[in-house]
Amino acid sequence: MLTDIGLQVVAKCDGLPLAVKVMGGLLRQKGKHRHDWEMVLNDSIWSASEMPEELNYAVYLSYEDLPPCIKQCFLQYSLLPKGGSFSRADIIGMWISEGFIHGSSDDLEELGIKYYIELILRNLIEPGIQYIDDPVLNMHDVVSSFAQFSARDEAVAVQSGENGNISKLTAQKFLHLSVESKVSESEGLDWSSLEAQKALRTLICVGHVNIKPGDSLVDFPCLRTLILHIYSANVALLVESLHELKHLRYLSIRNYDISCLPENIGKMKFLQYISVGGCQQFVELAHSIVNLGKLWSLDFRGTRINGIPRGFCALKNLRRLRGFPVQVDGDWCSLEELGPLCQLRDLYLSGLQNASATSSASKARLSEKAHLTNLYLQCSSVLWVDGLIKDEEGVSEQRQIKEVFDGLCPPPSLDYLSMSGYFGRQLPRWMTSTLLESSLRCLRTLWMEDLTYCTQLPAGFCQLPYLEELEIQRAPSIKRVGPEFLQP
Template identity: 70%
Template structure:
């Protein structure tokens, strides 16, 4: 992994290079390059305010590309009073601060929420949008919330406040520069805390102040990890994100966090899962890469649940029948689990937009492909285990051709014996 240089130690650009970088952020297929060159004089004044620092220039470019290429718009940015603020804490870089202030109010909370995501974990765009929906940051018609979230996500990219991971071509994963992350966490410091278990003062922070959002990242193991009991005072939490090891002892539970709307715990202890039903307001539940083998039947009491991800829970095999009572569900993810069937009655979950890792079965006391038929709002569907479906009539009952909102369809067929009695390769 490439080391990230401290912000003030990055080589500063010369004037012409700085102008070229700014212009690169603004010029697009619909923008006249000559039109931008006409603004070079004021553009050079803006990059001078950025002190030749590449990140600041990119952030300014992201801000200016949201505006009409008019001299008055650029002059307004140049003359903003934020540039002249003195004595700011080191976290409040002028350029990032200015870009944040120009963000629409509806996107500011999304941006601050993004800064809490632990750097050690990768969060898919749909996961992040699910958190925004669960927190109530997205306002609009229910059918359009995911699309609205994608719009906000794209705008954060355009403003260079988050940067797409070059390993993925569809911008499904992004990173946030340390300088921008520090700024956002400083702005949200009264309501949110992003902490590492190795920090010496984390326990005192947790005991001295109650937060609305808490993000914990731990690389420690055994007794060096953070004790779950140190979180018990955080009774006002709406969001809890935990990546890595937390020491859970007998009797520990989640009952203290009755206000939670968003819960993401990687490597969750099975003892915690049994108390999930205590979360009357929970919308978002992610238990990725945990050693749990099932969800409790009481999950049917969590009427507001919209999002469930069990991705990477390799021992997970059993989904309770009460799942069909969760009429608000929008997202289900069973990828890389061992689940081999869905309880009957799945067809009533007509609010679902995304289903990943649906196991295809045609026998036993399980939901068949036919019950996918009524799910008309589906936008993303992944069906695995199609080798278990030997009759095309079963597949036809899924009514895929009638799902007018479906934009992504993934069909997976695992290994099975062919007519020559040899194992056939997996196909997609």
């Protein structure tokens, strides 16, 4: 019914694979309505004789068909440096911080996911080939050029070696700026060259940027999104002035030298997203962080932080908490303070070998968190890389770790479960055949690593109705997988 129109649209793409993919994505959104397909075929843009080189016909048509809110998200995505690594959660967090997604606070992330998928279906952004569960996406150079040309009055992406763009920083004022410097430190961009952009709402820096004493963030009072993934040794000088950014919503820092956030960060009442993941020298989380009542996401995976300030339970808006280090003594809070955090969607607990059964992991009340979909449970591994056991854990320690995991029973809403370093002889009670379908009935992905002493997998694992992916790495005590693994 639509073949004749489809062939005519393909003919207008002049044999360009990208144009065919983008038009396919556009027509897919139109459904099977002949009238809508004919409108795309007969659009006047195909006959435009003088279009700038950056405005690809197919991309232009797909872009113009987007709702205004998704247009903004698309244009900001084009600013992300190709040398950076940004997950779906990162990108949607930026869109929310910029106010591009409108709705109730409970619906914003779900709307962001819909916008994200819409851009994929239109082939305006494309999944990479290295990641499956949380793809890092690519944007074709032609699409990126189109987006940056369309946003040229408000946004610019500067790369090392492109002096034309760098000169724009003194000749024009922008709202959104992305800087990527792949050159050596001595040739990197000076922070002072950015300071004329006082109206910035978004600042993204990746690579080598030279920071000197006296440099600060006070020149960017309007910032909502700040991403500093840079190698400079003086990033701490900038961090000291963070509290000056009264409107900041999104903060992401990756740097090998930063060790903490300033204590006065608690004054930044609008902060929603904080990520210091990968900051290997980061050791301390400011106590005042418990004052950030609007905080949605907190990520400190890959740091050396070993505790969370007491009073953490006050952050009742938290949706994503990654890298929570479990402690039971001193001035740090325990698993119990996770109990009131009923909005959690994504939770990563590390150092669970430090938890004692007497502290009752059940007080974390995971089973009551109806929105929890992703759960990561991590203990320090007792295996060497070759799979040999480092130290023989005593019977009491093995019994204790099982009791801790027993108390961390997830809710039925769980979609993704990862367990790493578990050294109990039996898997947690909620993974036994009698409870498996009630506790994990919605599970789609199960990933387990370093199951040092487990000798048997629970019966009926493969009978979970929605399970799509199961991966088990380094389980040296499991010698046989029999039919009981398949049959309940």
